[in-house]
Amino acid sequence: MSTAGPAPGPSARPGRDDGRPVLLALRGLALGDLLTAVPALRALRRAWPGHRIVLAAPAALAELLPPIGAADELLDVSGPGPVPFDAPDIAVNLHGSGPQSIEALLRTGPGRLLTHAHPAFPGVPGPPWRADVHEVRRWCDLLGWYGVPADPADLCLTGPDRAAARTGPVVVHPGAAYPARRWPPERFARVAAGLRAAGHDVVVTGNAAERELARRVARLARLPEENVLAGRTGLRELAALLAAARLLVCGDTGVAHLASAYGTPSVLLFGPVSPALWGPPPGGPHRVLWAGRSGDPHGRETDPGLLRIDVPEVLDAALNLMEVDVR
Numbered sequence: 001m002s003t004a005g006p007a008p009g010p011s012a013r014p015g016r017d018d019g020r021p022v023l024l025a026l027r028g029l030a031l032g033d034l035l036t037a038v039p040a041l042r043a044l045r046r047a048w049p050g051h052r053i054v055l056a057a058p059a060a061l062a063e064l065l066p067p068i069g070a071a072d073e074l075l076d077v078s079g080p081g082p083v084p085f086d087a088p089d090i091a092v093n094l095h096g097s098g099p100q101s102i103e104a105l106l107r108t109g110p111g112r113l114l115t116h117a118h119p120a121f122p123g124v125p126g127p128p129w130r131a132d133v134h135e136v137r138r139w140c141d142l143l144g145w146y147g148v149p150a151d152p153a154d155l156c157l158t159g160p161d162r163a164a165a166r167t168g169p170v171v172v173h174p175g176a177a178y179p180a181r182r183w184p185p186e187r188f189a190r191v192a193a194g195l196r197a198a199g200h201d202v203v204v205t206g207n208a209a210e211r212e213l214a215r216r217v218a219r220l221a222r223l224p225e226e227n228v229l230a231g232r233t234g235l236r237e238l239a240a241l242l243a244a245a246r247l248l249v250c251g252d253t254g255v256a257h258l259a260s261a262y263g264t265p266s267v268l269l270f271g272p273v274s275p276a277l278w279g280p281p282p283g284g285p286h287r288v289l290w291a292g293r294s295g296d297p298h299g300r301e302t303d304p305g306l307l308r309i310d311v312p313e314v315l316d317a318a319l320n321l322m323e324v325d326v327r
Contacts, residue, residue: 021089023051024108026101028077030177031235031254033135034061034068035155035261036278037094040139041070043150044092047143051090056083063235067157067261083108090114094139097129114146135278155281157239157261166264168244169201170318174217175210175230176253180299180306183251183269185213187311189220191249194315196221200246200322205238205255206230247322249314251306252278260284267317271306273297285324287317 023044027037034057045053053070056077065071077083080095081104088108093115095101102115102124117126127145130138140150172195174188192202202223204214207230214230217223233241239258242248248259248266252273257280259266265285268275272295280286293305 018052020050020052022085023048023053023090023092024056024075024083024085024088024105024110025053025071025092025094026056026077026081026083026105027094028057028079028081028101029095030058031061031064032257032278033254034064035254035257036135037139038068038070038157038261039136039150039152039154040094040143041068042154043140043143043148045070047148048090054085054088056081056085060235064157064239067159067239069158080104081107087111092143094142114142116142132277134276136281153281155261156263157258159243166244166246168241168246169203169227170195170247170249170322171203171205171241171245171255172217173205173248173250173253173255174213175206176251178298179301180272180295180297180303181251181253182302183306183309184302185217186220187314188249189217190311191314191318192217192221192223194311195249195318196223198319201227203227203229203241205233205241247318249318256280260286265321267314267321269306269309269314271295271309272299272303285321287321289313289317 027034052072054073054075055071056075058078059076062074065074080100083104085108089111091105091108091110091113093101093105099118099120102118102121105113115126116129136152140152143150172188172192174185176182196202204218206214211231214228218228242258242264243262245264248264250256251269256268260280267287270288270290274294275288275290279288289309291305291308295303
């Protein structure tokens with residue numbers, strides 16, 4: 001373990017706007033990826049309170065900066081770079097294991113770089129990358145190697161108003177980034193229909209590209225068109241919806257991490273990635289369903305392990321979880 005603590009770097013590397021030194025953190029990925037890095041980002045804020053913290057991430061995630069409360073501004077970066085920033089005092093690689101993100105941050109000319117080690121950069125220190133740790137723990141452990149303590153349980157977002165929590169609808173979210181992680185829409189529809197038959201208000205969410213998928217689920221479940229919210233909510237509205245929802249039913253995707261961040265009960269369908277790597281925190285109001293089979297998370301067909309999860313299992317988990325939550 002490194003003995004270097006979180007001492008600031010050279011003061012000759014000022015922030016761009018207000019004279020403060022800059023800490024640049026790269027996480028050029030999607031919603032769920034950013035939410036798993038929240039404990040690490042907050043640890044960086046605590047360790048370097050006098051720095052201006054710039055988060056290099058997709059512009060679409062900017063609305064999450066206030067509830068995260070750890071970054072001063074967002075720099076629009078998708079993927080491992082390039083990162084258009086000059087001479088940060090400290091650069092932190094919260095992106096991934098490949099050499100591209102290390103190279104992109106080195107090109108910014110940082111006074112200090114915090115990253116995992118990589119054989120392509122033998123002169124850059126850091127802990128080895130491990131494939132067998134939970135994504136939240138990964139980034140906390142990275143900072144711990146550099147002497148910066150981080151709490152993996154520090155996942156909760158601030159706002160929306162918690163007084164309205166648990167008064168909203170049941171949210172069914174059938175989409176996911178890759179086909180391998182998408183449970184069939186016909187099965188989501190049967191779950192949605194069963195929840196509606198049990199007396200629950202059900203809405204179907206998704207991004208604009210998933211609107212037709214959401215409409216198909218709603219049509220098969222005989223839900224009214226106005227219950228299809230896919231493509232009609234921005235990130236702020238989606239967060240507010242999840243914060244107030246009775247329950248979320250979805251696969252291994254970004255909204256599952258929003259449910260964790262707001263303590264919203266959720267039934268999460270995992271496959272082909274183990275929940276031990278990307279699942280919700282222990283002890284929360286979540287029910288994880290996984291057939292115990294791993295596969296290619298970027299596959300073009302629904303993962304066989306995910307298909308082993310059947311509709312009655314999901315519906316029972318949802319109804320039982322809401323009954324427990326009411327108690």
